[in-house]
Amino acid sequence: MNRISPKKLLLSKWTAVQPIAKQKHFLVSKVILPEEPEQAIEFVEIEAVYSKKTSQIPWRDLTNSEKWLQGWK
Numbered sequence: 001m002n003r004i005s006p007k008k009l010l011l012s013k014w015t016a017v018q019p020i021a022k023q024k025h026f027l028v029s030k031v032i033l034p035e036e037p038e039q040a041i042e043f044v045e046i047e048a049v050y051s052k053k054t055s056q057i058p059w060r061d062l063t064n065s066e067k068w069l070q071g072w073k
Helices: 059-063
Strands: 013-020 023-032 045-050 054-058 068-070
Touching: 023 054, 045 059, 054 059, 059 068
Parallel strands: none
Antiparallel strands: 013 023, 013 068, 023 045, 045 054
């Protein structure tokens, strides 16, 4: 299990254990803030390094070490 803080996710680097659409390396390009400031952060936008395609995922998915590795491996 990866230990991460949602406040330190912006511009962090991640490697997908199983390639997603032939992409393996990703960068957190945006942290999606909730409408209410007192609510917790739930989603981040990740960007594939080579194709520049973005997708929105729950940030807690990044804590699953069976799906994501921190850094570029």
